[in-house]
Each structure stands twice: as C-alpha cells, then as structure tokens.
Amino acid sequence: MFTPPDYQQYVEIPSTYSIGILLLSLLVIGFTSYTTLSLYDRMQKPSFFKREIWLILASLAMGFGIWATHFVSMNSLSLPLDMHVNYMTSFLSMLPAIIASFLAFQLIQGPMKPNWKYTIAAVLFAEGMTAMHVLGMQSMEVEAVVQHDWQLLLVANVIVGLFSYITFRLIGNPKNTTAGKWIAILCLTLAPAAMHYLGLLGTRYYIKNGQPFMDQAVNHMLLLNSVIGVGVGVLLVVMLLTTYIDGYLDYWLKYFDVLTKLPNRRNWERELTDDVAAGDVAVWNFPDLQRVNQLYSYEAGDKILQQIGELLSKWKPKFAQLYRVSGNRYLFCVNQSGRSADFYKNLVILQREIDQLLPIKRQEMRYTCALAKADQRKTKKQLYQEALMVVDQATLSREWGLVTFDPAIYGTSYEQEVLRDISKAMEEEHLHLVYQPKVKGATTEFVGVEALLRWDHPELGPISPAVFVPFLESDGRMGEVTDWIIHKVCRQIHDWDAQGVHIPQVAINIPGEYVTEPHLLDVLWKETDAFRIEPSRIELEITETSTAKSITLAMTALKRFKRYGFAVALDDFGTGVSSLSYLQQLPITTLKIDKSFTDVVPASPKECAVLNAILNIGQSMDLKIVIEGVETLEQVEFLLDLQPDLIFQGYYFARPMAVDQLVKWVDKSDERQRVMQLGKQPSK
Numbered sequence: 001m002f003t004p005p006d007y008q009q010y011v012e013i014p015s016t017y018s019i020g021i022l023l024l025s026l027l028v029i030g031f032t033s034y035t036t037l038s039l040y041d042r043m044q045k046p047s048f049f050k051r052e053i054w055l056i057l058a059s060l061a062m063g064f065g066i067w068a069t070h071f072v073s074m075n076s077l078s079l080p081l082d083m084h085v086n087y088m089t090s091f092l093s094m095l096p097a098i099i100a101s102f103l104a105f106q107l108i109q110g111p112m113k114p115n116w117k118y119t120i121a122a123v124l125f126a127e128g129m130t131a132m133h134v135l136g137m138q139s140m141e142v143e144a145v146v147q148h149d150w151q152l153l154l155v156a157n158v159i160v161g162l163f164s165y166i167t168f169r170l171i172g173n174p175k176n177t178t179a180g181k182w183i184a185i186l187c188l189t190l191a192p193a194a195m196h197y198l199g200l201l202g203t204r205y206y207i208k209n210g211q212p213f214m215d216q217a218v219n220h221m222l223l224l225n226s227v228i229g230v231g232v233g234v235l236l237v238v239m240l241l242t243t244y245i246d247g248y249l250d251y252w253l254k255y256f257d258v259l260t261k262l263p264n265r266r267n268w269e270r271e272l273t274d275d276v277a278a279g280d281v282a283v284w285n286f287p288d289l290q291r292v293n294q295l296y297s298y299e300a301g302d303k304i305l306q307q308i309g310e311l312l313s314k315w316k317p318k319f320a321q322l323y324r325v326s327g328n329r330y331l332f333c334v335n336q337s338g339r340s341a342d343f344y345k346n347l348v349i350l351q352r353e354i355d356q357l358l359p360i361k362r363q364e365m366r367y368t369c370a371l372a373k374a375d376q377r378k379t380k381k382q383l384y385q386e387a388l389m390v391v392d393q394a395t396l397s398r399e400w401g402l403v404t405f406d407p408a409i410y411g412t413s414y415e416q417e418v419l420r421d422i423s424k425a426m427e428e429e430h431l432h433l434v435y436q437p438k439v440k441g442a443t444t445e446f447v448g449v450e451a452l453l454r455w456d457h458p459e460l461g462p463i464s465p466a467v468f469v470p471f472l473e474s475d476g477r478m479g480e481v482t483d484w485i486i487h488k489v490c491r492q493i494h495d496w497d498a499q500g501v502h503i504p505q506v507a508i509n510i511p512g513e514y515v516t517e518p519h520l521l522d523v524l525w526k527e528t529d530a531f532r533i534e535p536s537r538i539e540l541e542i543t544e545t546s547t548a549k550s551i552t553l554a555m556t557a558l559k560r561f562k563r564y565g566f567a568v569a570l571d572d573f574g575t576g577v578s579s580l581s582y583l584q585q586l587p588i589t590t591l592k593i594d595k596s597f598t599d600v601v602p603a604s605p606k607e608c609a610v611l612n613a614i615l616n617i618g619q620s621m622d623l624k625i626v627i628e629g630v631e632t633l634e635q636v637e638f639l640l641d642l643q644p645d646l647i648f649q650g651y652y653f654a655r656p657m658a659v660d661q662l663v664k665w666v667d668k669s670d671e672r673q674r675v676m677q678l679g680k681q682p683s684k
Contacts, residue, residue, distance in 0.1 A: 026193055030185075040055075043055055071085075085139055100128020103121075107120060107121045118169050126160040146205055276377065279334025280372060281333050287368075308330065390403050434657055436450050491531060493537060515557055588623065612642055626649055630652045
C-alpha cells in the first residue's frame with residue numbers, strides 16, 4: 001500500500017480529476033458540517049428528545065458526510081481502467097467515522113480538563129477519519145497497483161487534528177458567538193476535505209509494462225452514487241423533521257395542558273390585551289379537587305379533571321375558546337359579539353351535565369361557574385378579573401353553581417388585590433429577594449445562599465410569603481414569579497462575579513407542579529446562558545409534596561436538571577410523604593432537614609431518633625445535608641456531635657439579608673477563614 005512497485009516491471013498511469021465533482025464533494029461536507037453542528041447544538045439545549053438522541057443523530061450525520069465526501073471525491077477520478085467498488089468494504093468504511101464522531105462529541109461534554117479533552121477528541125476524530133479514508137481506498141477494485149504516500153497522509157492527519165481541535169474548542173465553549181459557530185462549521189468542513197483531497201493527491205496507480213488500458217475511464221459506482229444521493233436527501237429531511245418535531249413539541253408543551261390537551265394559562269395570557277373584549281368570559285372553578293386527591297388519589301383527581309375537560313369540550317360553542325388556566329380552573333372566552341344569550345344557554349346545559357358527574361352528585365366536589373359579561377368598554381383583562389372576583393368570594397361564601405358578576409355585590413377581595421398587583425410588583429421592584437447564607441458547621445466555611453422572596457406592598461405594607469405564595473399557587477401564577485426569581489438570581493450572580501464577590505451557589509425554591517413543567521428548564525438554561533453562569537451554581541429546591549403527584553414525571557424532570565448541570569435539593573424532608581424508597585428514587589444532591597427537627601434539639605436519644613436516622617440515611621447516600629432553622633450554639637454543637645459534616649442555615653449564623661449586607665457578611669466570613677487558616681499553620 002505504501003511501498004512503490006518495481007519500476008522496471010510497472011509504469012505509472014496518469015490520473016485526472018473533475019473540478020466540478022470535487023466542488024460538489026466540498027458542498028456535501030459543508031452541508032454535513034452545518035447539519036452536524038446544528039444537531040449538536042440541539043443536544044446542548046433543553047429539548048423534548050433526550051440528549052442521547054441528538055448525540056447519535058449528530059454522529060451519524062458526521063460519519064455519513066465524511067464517507068459520502070470520500071466517494072464523491074473518488075467519482076472525480078478518471079483512469080483509463082475499468083474501476084469497480086467492493087460495496088461491503090465501502091459501507092463498512094463508514095463505521096470508523098461514525099464511532100470517532102460519537103466518541104469525540106461525547107468526550108467534549110465530559111468533566112475532563114478542557115485542553116486534554118479537546119486534544120484527545122481531535123486525535124480520535126482524525127484517526128477515525130484516516131481509517132475511513134484508508135478503508136474507502138481499499139474498497140476500490142482496479143487492475144493496477146495502488147500506492148499511497150504515507151508522508152502526505154500523515155500531513156493530512158495532522159491538519160485534520162488541528163482543524164478538529166479548533167472546532168471542538170469553539171463548540172465546547174459556552175460563551176461561543178455566532179461568528180465562532182460559523183468558524184467551527186468552516187473548520188469541520190476543511191478537516192475531511194483536507195484528508196480526502198491530500199489522500200487523493202498522494203495516491204499513485206501503476207500497471208504492468210505492456211498491460212493494455214482503455215481509451216476512456218469506466219466507473220462502476222452507480223449504486224454507491226445512488227446511496228450517496230439518497231443519503232444526503234435523507235440527512236436533510238431528518239434534520240428538518242427532527243428540528244420541526246422538537247420545536248412543535250416544545251411549543252405544544254409550553255402552550256397546551258398535557259392532561260386535558262386544552263390550551264393552557266400561557267396560551268390564555270397571550271389573549272389578555274387591552275383591546276375591548278368581543279364576548280363574555282366564564283371561569284369554572286372546582287375548589288374541592290385537593291380533597292378528592294387526598295380521599296382517593298391523584299390519579300382519581302386527574303381522571304375527574306379529564307372528564308370535566310371532555311364535557312366542557314363537548315358542549316363548547318363554536319363561538320368560544322376553552323382553556324385550562326390552572327389545576328382546578330377552566331375558562332371560556334367568547335370571541336364573537338352579540339352571543340351573550342346563546343352562551344348563557346350553553347352554560348346552563350353544561351351545568352346540568354356536570355351535575356351528573358359522580359363526585360359532584362355525591363357532593364364530594366362543588367363548583368362555581370363565574371360569568372363576566374362583556375359590554376362596549378371592558379377588556380378581556382377586566383372580564384377575567386371580574387370572573388376571578390366571583391370565584392373567590394363565591395368560594396368563601398360557599399355559593400355554588402352559575403354566578404354572574406355584579407359590581408354592587410362583588411368587590412375586590414384581599415386575595416384579588418394581591419393577585420392583581422403581582423405583575424406590577426415585579427416590574428416596579430416591590431417584590432425583591434433577600435439571601436440567607438449557608439455554612440459548614442465544623443469550619444464555618446461559607447458554601448452558598450438561599451434566595452428568599454419578599455414583598456413590600458406600597459398600600460398593604462409588607463406581605464409575608466406565607467400569605468401571598470398560597471394565593472399565587474392557587475391561581476397558577478407562582479410559575480411566572482419563579483421565572484422572575486430565576487432571572488433576578490442569575491443577573492445577581494453575574495453582578496457579584498463582576499465585582500469579584502464569590503458566591504459559590506444560590507438555591508431557588510421551585511413551587512409545586514412547576515417542577516415537571518418543560519418551560520422551567522427552558523428558563524433556567526436561557527438565563528444561565530445569557531449571564532454566562534455555570535448551571536452548577538444554581539440549586540433547585542423542591543419539596544416532597546411537589547413530586548408526590550407523579551414520581552415518574554418528577555424523576556424525569558430532576559434527571560434532566562442534573563444532566564444539564566443544575567444541583568437539586570429535597571427541601572423540608574421529613575414533613576411530607578417521606579420514605580426511604582422515595583428518597584432513593586429521586587436524583588438529588590442535597591437533603592434539607594426541616595426546622596421542626598431542629599427546634600427539639602438538644603434532646604434525648606429517643607427524642608432525636610428520627611433525626612439521627614435521617615442523617616445516617618443521607619450520609620449513606622452521599623448527600624449533602626443542610627439543617628434549617630439553627631438558632632443557638634447548643635443546637636449547633638449537639639447536631640455536630642451527631643454528624644460532623646453538616647451544613648447549617650439559620651439565624652445563629654446569619655439572617656436573610658439584602659445584597660449589600662450579604663457582600664459585607666461574605667467579606668467578614670472570608671476574613672475569618674483566612675485568620676483560621678493562618679492559625680492552623682505550624683510556627684517556625
């Protein structure tokens with residue numbers, strides 16, 4: 001292969017190349033590189049499809065592209081000989097390129113040091129491409145001695161390695177710019193092109209002296225050319241199809257309810273403009289749903305919600321749109337004027353139908369249908385607020401059935417004032433965050449903070465989170481506030497980094513069922529990427545009850561959080577549905593022990609037996625353990641005797657504080673640590 005034949009017995013025959021076909025091969029690898037990096041980019045982002053799917057698609061695309069480029073280049077070769085191809089060998093030659101691409105893409109996502117992983121990935125990629133080229137050349141069957149210039153092949157190998165290293169370094173950089181992405185595509189295009197073109201340039205063909213040759217080249221590669229053509233087409237279709245499906249599913253999960261398949265709250269909020277409403281708005285509220293969940297099961301509650309959704313959909317008039325706006329609320333919005341009478345008749349029919357549902361017949365569930373009527377002035381926002389006023393006050397007064405808004409009867413409740421002002425509070429900074437430090441008990445080393453929400457209402461005064469958070473959760477708006485918190489926290493970490501203040505990690509509380517919402521991961525990824533923050537610096541605190549509805553959905557969501565680098569803590573452990581099997585299933589990194597356990601210590605061994613058991617379980621599962629509500633030195637010393645590597649959060653170490661106070665506290669904490677380190681150094 002690399003040794004020239006006896007020149008006395010063999011003579012070299014001239015070979016020519018078609019520039020047009022060579023340019024076509026360059027277009028093939030250029031398109032492949034763009035497709036591959038697009039698929040790789042999708043792997044980096046939150047997606048409906050698992051990361052492994054995008055990794056396999058990117059590897060297949062790259063491997064096929066390298067292979068196709070080789071054989072398109074071979075089509076440009078003209079020899080005065082009869083040329084055939086061994087199809088088995090030619091198809092097998094694709095494998096080294098696919099495997100090398102897979103290993104390289106997998107490696108650059110790993111925890112290895114950047115220089116090492118990019119170098120090893122580039123070497124793997126270059127060797128895989130070289131193996132593909134050599135096997136591809138071996139698949140060519142021609143009545144001649146074929147000699148390869150190993151020195152030129154080595155040069156090609158080095159060039160491929162360099163271009164690959166640049167590509168991997170660029171796509172592995174989270175701060176990569178658009179220009180960087182195009183440079184990566186260019187380098188990934190030039191790497192295979194360099195291998196194949198230099199490989200062709202360094203290939204010589206020899207025939208025996210006196211051996212006849214043909215007047216023109218005869219190429220028997222029709223099947224292979226067909227495979228390449230179809231393959232390139234399939235590659236394009238797969239890229240477009242997967243991207244479209246992923247985008248569609250992402251849109252569907254954002255704007256439609258998974259359980260009932262109805263448009264969800266976000267979909268409804270897009271309709272809340274300041275334009276005058278065309279027709280009425282009606283909100284169906286089922287406040288006893290939580291009681292049904294507790295009496296029977298969450299599955300039973302879901303089944304009832306589906307039955308209600310099916311009934312409402314069945315009797316939905318053509319001139320109205322139906323939404324599921326929260327866990328226990330549905331909404332009709334009439335989109336044609338002059339249909340108030342018809343709509344009211346529909347609601348009466350619906351009321352009769354819903355009354356036949358078994359839980360409602362048994363009076364295990366009650367409901368209110370709040371109707372707000374349109375006029376020449378009211379917007380959809382106003383109608384929606386009026387319907388919510390009816391819902392809230394009807395629930396308090398236990399007024400069930402179909403109820404129409406009357407301004408003389410239904411004023412604005414305290415809850416409605418809170419809900420009405422929440423958007424304004426976020427815009428005008430009445431809502432704000434405070435941060436409570438967490439420290440290692442044995443060393444008092446500062447390890448992070450928890451972000452806590454506060455509200456200073458301009459009219460109602462300070463409102464406790466214990467008051468307004470349940471309002472927001474019952475109205476389905478806590479997700480919106482959580483998005484705001486994530487944005488504020490990421491911006492604050494960025495500002496701290498710019499000031500040289502090191503805050504290792506910030507914990508954010510994630511409410512209830514929002515944990516399993518795909519939109520949450522989108523927000524987390526978007527904000528951490530926008531502010532150039534490592535995801536590991538964000539810890540998501542979830543509660544036991546937030547995952548109790550569907551352990552399967554919760555596990556899937558938490559695994560995705562961990563896969564994208566976010567830390568996950570189980571908050572208030574021991575106060576909900578705790579069990580060892582439950583704890584073992586959740587992919588968490590931290591266990592937070594509720595303050596109720598802290599309040600009873602110091603205590604006798606019998607009184608703190610449960611706490612001791614929880615600490616031992618957490619330690620055996622290699623979890624970080626945070627003790628909440630520590631307020632005295634006696635509590636600290638007692639807990640450290642139980643386990644020496646606990647993390648504490650409580651008033652004994654620091655109260656929740658504003659940003660400027662926290663910066664001063666961190667400076668003092670760092671100074672204490674430096675003094676302690678100096679004290680530990682042996683005297684000379």
